[in-house]
Amino acid sequence: MGERFNISPTEMLHLYLDGELEPFLETGLFHSVAEDHELRAEFREMLAVRSAFHRDSVALYPPNRLTQSLMAAIAPETAGGNARRRGGIPLVLQRSLLPLLTALLASLLTALLLQPNNPSQQAIQEYSGRGLWGGIIPRGMTTAEHRNNNIEKGNPGDTVATEKNSTMKNIPHQNISAGNISSAGYRKTERNWPAREQARATANNSQSANHKNISADRTAADSVPGPITHVTSAPLHAVAQRFTQPVFSSAAPAHSLPPAGIVTDTSDPTERYIVQLRGINDKSFPASRVEPGTTNWLDDVGIALFYAPSEHHRFGIEAGREAFSQVFHDSEGTRRVRYEQNPTTWWIGAAYRYDPGDIGLPFGIRPFVQASAGISPIGGVGRGSIGLGYLPERRVEFFGGIDGGILLYRLGSTLYSTRKAGWTIGTSLKF
Amino acid sequence: MPARMNHSESRPSDVELYYRMGADPHVAKLAFEELYHRFGPGVYRYCYRVIGDRRVAEDIFQETFINFYESARGERVMINVEAYLLRIARNLSLNAKKSKHNDTLPIDQFDPPADECSYERKETDQLVVAALDSLPADYREALVLREYNGLSYSEISNVVGASVATVRIRIFRAKRKLRGMLTPYLTDLLDHD
Numbered sequence: 001m002g003e004r005f006n007i008s009p010t011e012m013l014h015l016y017l018d019g020e021l022e023p024f025l026e027t028g029l030f031h032s033v034a035e036d037h038e039l040r041a042e043f044r045e046m047l048a049v050r051s052a053f054h055r056d057s058v059a060l061y062p063p064n065r066l067t068q069s070l071m072a073a074i075a076p077e078t079a080g081g082n083a084r085r086r087g088g089i090p091l092v093l094q095r096s097l098l099p100l101l102t103a104l105l106a107s108l109l110t111a112l113l114l115q116p117n118n119p120s121q122q123a124i125q126e127y128s129g130r131g132l133w134g135g136i137i138p139r140g141m142t143t144a145e146h147r148n149n150n151i152e153k154g155n156p157g158d159t160v161a162t163e164k165n166s167t168m169k170n171i172p173h174q175n176i177s178a179g180n181i182s183s184a185g186y187r188k189t190e191r192n193w194p195a196r197e198q199a200r201a202t203a204n205n206s207q208s209a210n211h212k213n214i215s216a217d218r219t220a221a222d223s224v225p226g227p228i229t230h231v232t233s234a235p236l237h238a239v240a241q242r243f244t245q246p247v248f249s250s251a252a253p254a255h256s257l258p259p260a261g262i263v264t265d266t267s268d269p270t271e272r273y274i275v276q277l278r279g280i281n282d283k284s285f286p287a288s289r290v291e292p293g294t295t296n297w298l299d300d301v302g303i304a305l306f307y308a309p310s311e312h313h314r315f316g317i318e319a320g321r322e323a324f325s326q327v328f329h330d331s332e333g334t335r336r337v338r339y340e341q342n343p344t345t346w347w348i349g350a351a352y353r354y355d356p357g358d359i360g361l362p363f364g365i366r367p368f369v370q371a372s373a374g375i376s377p378i379g380g381v382g383r384g385s386i387g388l389g390y391l392p393e394r395r396v397e398f399f400g401g402i403d404g405g406i407l408l409y410r411l412g413s414t415l416y417s418t419r420k421a422g423w424t425i426g427t428s429l430k431f
Numbered sequence: 432m433p434a435r436m437n438h439s440e441s442r443p444s445d446v447e448l449y450y451r452m453g454a455d456p457h458v459a460k461l462a463f464e465e466l467y468h469r470f471g472p473g474v475y476r477y478c479y480r481v482i483g484d485r486r487v488a489e490d491i492f493q494e495t496f497i498n499f500y501e502s503a504r505g506e507r508v509m510i511n512v513e514a515y516l517l518r519i520a521r522n523l524s525l526n527a528k529k530s531k532h533n534d535t536l537p538i539d540q541f542d543p544p545a546d547e548c549s550y551e552r553k554e555t556d557q558l559v560v561a562a563l564d565s566l567p568a569d570y571r572e573a574l575v576l577r578e579y580n581g582l583s584y585s586e587i588s589n590v591v592g593a594s595v596a597t598v599r600i601r602i603f604r605a606k607r608k609l610r611g612m613l614t615p616y617l618t619d620l621l622d623h624d
Contacts, residue, residue, distance in 0.1 A: 014603050018577060020584050045610060045617045052559035053578040060579075062475040062492065067467070070493050074463060074500045341464070343457045377455050411461060413442060 009039055017046055071341070102279035102301050103398070106427040110396050271395065271430040274306040274314060278426025282403055284325035284342070285419045299323070299344055302426070304351050304372075311357060318351035318372045318383075324407040324418045326378075347381040349374015355389070365390050368399060379409030385424055400425040445469065445512035452503035463500055466512065471496070474516050476579040481572050482524055483564055491527055495520040517580065517590045521572070528568070555616055562612040570605035573598055 007015070009032035015021040016029055033039050280300050302320035309315070323344040351372035358366055370385040387401015403424040408417050443451070443465075451462035474495055478488040498519050509515065563571060569591075576587045584602070588595045610617070 010607075011603055014606055015599070018584070018602065020599070042610065045613075046606060048617060049559055049606075049609060049613065050578065052556045053563075055556055056560050057476055057579045060472070060476045060479055062471050063489075066475075066489055066493065067471070070467070070496055071460075071464070073493065073497055074460070341460065343460065345457060378457050411465070 009033075009036065010042065013039060013043055014046070017043075017050065100279065100425065102277060103425045103427055106277040106429075107398065110427060110429050272308050274304075274308060274316070274428050274430050276302075276304040276306060276318070276426060276428035278302050278304075278399075278424050280320060280322055280403055280405075280422065280424045282322065282405060282420035282422030282424075284323070285421065286327045287325060302424075306351070306353060306428075308430075312355050314351075314353040314355070316351050316353075317348065318374075319346065319348040321346050322405075322420075324376075324378065324405075324420065326409070326416065326418060343378065345376045345378050347374055347376040349381060349383075361388070363390060368401070376407065379407055381408075382406045387424070395430040397428045397430075398426075399428070446509050449503055449509045449512050452500060453505075459500075459503070463496075466499075467496060470513050470516050473513065473580045474520050477517055477575055478520055478524065480560075480563065480575045480579055481521075481568075482527065487527055491520060491523045494523055498523075511586070511589070513580075514582075514586055514589050517576065517582075521590060558616050559609075559613060562609050565612065566605050566608055570601050570608065573601040574605040574609075577602055 009029065012021055012025060012029045013033070016026065021029065033043060278301070280302050282300075298321050300320075300322050302318055304316055304318035306314035306316035321344065323342050325342040349372045351370065353368055353370040355366060355368045358364055361367075365388050368385075368387060368389050372381075372383045374381050383403065383405040385401050385403040387399055389397045389399035391397045401424060403420075403422055405420040406417055407420075408415060410416070443462075445466065448462040448466050452459045452466075454462075475488075475492050478492045478495070479485065482488040482491060495516060499516055502515075502519075563574065566574065572591060573587055576582045576590060577584075582590065584595050584598045587598045587602075591598065593601075
């Protein structure tokens with residue numbers, strides 16, 4: 001800095017205005033300004049020029065279009081423009097269809113697992129004696145075979161039973177007795193069983209009675225699940241012995257019985273684990289004008305694994321992937337600035353579901369409440385759902401309802417939140 | 432609008448945000464936006480006033496931040512984020528000038544400030560900016576970095592790759608030239624201030 005000691009008063013003045021003049025030279029500058037009229041004039045003029053620069057500087061600000069274009073360029077996966085479409089499908093359709101496709105895919109997989117020809121499903125049917133849609137069919141026998149077999153054996157009651165479930169409601173209570181069980185009486189008593197026990201008895205007895213009559217070359221068409229068939233050709237005394245078990249001996253009023261094909265008993269102690277797959281279609285609040293962009297087809301999907309210690313409670317973990325819009329407001333000088341983005345992120349957390357069971361809704365539909373809390377790469381995530389479920393089969397449930405979520409995240413020293421609300425549909429499978 | 436909850440935690444530093452840009456994409460984007468929020472206007476002013484041509488300046492501005500974002504993926508040691516951004520902008524500007532030998536802004540392309548002030552002040556401000564644009568490139572660049580970006584002589588020398596003494600001389604000569612060009616109008620400028 002020694003070179004600065006020989007600088008002129010004018011140069012010292014400019015250094016002073018730029019904050020670069022050594023402090024011990026300032027006194028000399030002030031003396032010079034006080035004595036030199038021309039230096040004072042230059043001082044005022046340079047202050048005026050600086051003011052002009054300052055006004056120009058404040059007015060120069062990147063246009064919004066430039067900012068949006070830049071954000072899209074650096075992160076095309078989270079910005080608008082090209083991200084409005086995913087795989088050529090408009091985003092509006094994607095948001096509605098993806099959850100539906102998720103549920104349908106899960107349903108298809110479930111149905112495949114429950115196919116009679118599936119070895120694992122044969123084991124299930126041996127245990128439950130039910131087809132996918134609730135009918136009790138003897139193990140290894142199709143509906144048509146079983147009906148024909150019963151007709152050949154001259155069991156008119158069974159034939160009647162195959163026609164329509166409502167026929168069974170006309171059977172009088174007095175026909176039911178442990179020692180004198182008619183075909184009609186058997187059917188009536190059968191309705192009082194829990195579905196699992198009905199299936200077990202029917203499957204075991206039918207298997208021994210009809211095994212020799214089953215054709216070895218059944219066609220695939222025969223395997224299509226038929227109407228509900230609460231029928232059996234097993235020796236009735238064997239069935240009667242089971243009816244005398246105390247837990248099954250009392251007959252419930254007919255009006256309290258659920259229609260056949262609707263599952264009400266889901267409390268099997270051997271089935272404690274549940275896999276749940278659902279689509280989530282929620283809208284963020286505040287909504288961003290930047291559409292979420294991703295090529296991942298697993299977006300807007302949640303998958304959970306539950307353990308059910310009882311029929312009404314489930315505990316587990318749930319993970320998913322979805323977009324949460326983020327909107328910030330701030331000031332740049334005198335301007336109000338809005339920043340927004342719509343990143344898609346993974347989340348995972350602990351989940352709980354409460355199911356009060358059958359509360360008398362039509363078709364055995366039952367309500368549920370589900371909540372989860374967890375984390376994402378951006379911040380904490382909370383989620384809650386309430387809706388209705390339908391069980392076409394004891395192990396399978398289809399459900400739908402309304403869903404809400406919240407994302408908490410920190411930016412700088414400020415904690416922000418994004419809320420989401422919408423709907424969810426899905427399916428769950430017990431095993 | 433997101434719910435805001437105030438916290439006493441201080442803002443992350445520029446360097447900390449720069450290193451966050453090399454992390455998870457979502458964190459990187461948030462860090463980038465914060466750095467853009469801090470330095471975007473300054474870089475834009477530099478590009479606009481040094482390049483002169485608005486369209487070219489905007490292209491360079493965008494390219495500057497794209498290069499900056501991509502640089503965070505590497506192992507670069509960062510000390511001064513603003514100076515690094517301005518160096519990127521400067522290199523891109525030099526390349527642009529090589530391909531287009533026009534380093535002055537025609538006065539008819541001047542975009543007047545948007546603030547509310549008198550017509551006379553706007554006119555004199557336009558004259559000051561026009562005078563700035565007519566300065567030699569080296570002088571103009573040093574003066575813009577000092578007056579528009581508020582950098583010290585040492586920081587300017589870091590950006591332009593010259594010694595502090597050279598920067599001091601450039602800025603001094605730039606101001607003297609400005610004063611010489613604006614002398615007939617400085618009375619008006621002083622009256623409006």
